[in-house]
Amino acid sequence: MTAGMRVGLVCPYAWDVPGGVQQHVGDLARALIGMGHHVSVLAPVGEAGADLPDHLVPAGRPVPVPYNGSVARVSFGPRTAARVRRWIDEGAFDVLHIHEPSAPSVSLLSCWAADGPMVATFHTSNPRSRAMAAGSAALRSAMEKLNARVAVSEAARRTLVEHLGGDAVLIPNGVAVRRFARAEPLPGWPGHGGSIAFLGRLDEPRKGLATLLEAFTLLAPARPGLRLLVAGPGDPGPALASVPEGLRHRIVLPGRLDDADKVRAYHSADVFCAPNLGGESFGIVLTEAMSAGAAIVASDIPAFTAVLEGGTAGELFRAGDAAHLAERAGDLLDDPERRARLGGAARRAVRAYDWETVAAEVVHVYETVLMWDGPDRATPRVRLDTGPRATALLRRGVGERP
Secondary structure, X not given: OOOOOEEEXXXXXXXXXXXXXXXXXXXXXXXXXXXXXXXXXXXXXXOOOOOOOOOEEEOOOOEEEEEOOEEEEEOOOHHHHHHHHHHHHHHOOOEEEEEOOOOOOHHHHHHHHXXXXXXXXXXXXXXXXXXXXXXXXXXXXHHOOOOEEEEOOHHHHHHHHHHHOOOOEEOOOOEOHHHHHOOOOOOOOOOOOOEEEEEOOOOOHHHOHHHHHHHHHHHHHHOOOOEEEEEOOOOOHHHHOOOOHHHHOOEEEEEOOOHHHHHHHHOOOOEEEEOOOOOOOOOHHHHHHHHOOOOEEEEOOHHHHHHXXXXXXXXXXXXXXXXXXHHHHHHHHOOHHHHHHHHHHHHHHHHHHEHHHHHHHHHXXXXXXXXXXXXXXXXXXXXXXXXXXXXXXXXXXXXXXX
C-alpha cells in the first residue's frame, strides 16, 4: 500500500450542517490520516467560528437550494471558484477525491479547475433527478476528466449510469463500528413500558417521521408505557400536529444531539426505527444503529433492504405504510429474544462497513488511478502490484476515462 499520499477531499455541502455526505467525508479523512496519508478537506462553512478540524479548509458561505428532495447548502460563484483553484494549487495533491461532483457546488468547480488524478464518489440515489438531467451536458464535460468513479450503493450507481453513462466501482459508506458499539443509554431510557427511537431531520418529509408518528398513534393506546424518542434538527411541529394531544407527552424531543449523545441514543430504545420514504442511496443511520446492536425496523426501500441483508439484520416494513410499521414494531416490542437475535445479526453484518475495511478499498482505487495516470496513460506513475484486483477495478471505470 502506498504510504504518505497527499489527498484532497472535496465536500459540496455545508460542513456545519449534519448530513450523510459530510459525515462520510469527515470519517474518510480521519481514516486516511490514521493510515499515514496527508489529507486536506475543502467544504462550504456557514457558521462563523464553527469548530472545524485542522484539515478542513472553508470554501465560502453556503446558500440553500432544493436538491434531491431536500435542501442542500452549497457554495458557488466566482469567489468560491477562486478559492477552489487556490486550494488545489497549494495542495499539490497526488489524488483529488471529489464527492457528489454533480452537485452545483465546490465539487463541480473542483472538477472544472483540476487537471491531476481525480476520483469521484457518487452518493445520490434519485432516478428522476431533474438537476442531473437538466445539467447532463455540462456535467459530462466535468465527468470526462475523472480517472475513477465510485458509487456508495447499487442505487447510486444506477442513478449515475442512467443520467451520465459510464460505470462505477461499488464501495459502501463506512461506519466507525467501535465508536457506536458501547455506550450508556440517555438518562431515563429505555424504561419499562417499551420504547422506539428515531434519529434524523424532523422537518424533511422523506425521512418518514410522519409515518412513524402515525404508527405510534396506532400502538400507543394499547401500550400505556410506550415512549418515542425523536432526535435531530428541524421543526417537528407539522409532523406532530397529527398526533392526538393526549399522546404527545410520550414523545420526547431532545433536538439535535452532539456526537456522544447520538451514540447513546442508539442504545436508549428497545427498537430503532428508520421509516425513510426514499431518496436514500445507502443508510448511514442504519449502519450506526447496527454497530450499536440495535433491534431495527426499517422501510423496505432498496438501500435499506440491501444494508439489512434482505431482513436478516433487521425487520422491514412497506415504506410509507404506518399500519405495517406498527405491526412490525409491536411484534419486536413483544419479543425480547427476537430483538436480541436481530441485534446480534446486525453487529455481524455491519463489519463489512467498518472504516478500516472501506478506507482500504478507497486507497486501492487511489493506487490504481496513480498507476494508470502516467503521461501516456500506459506508463505507471508509481510501481504497484497489477494483480486481478486492479484489473477488475479498471474494467469498472477506474483508470480509463469514460
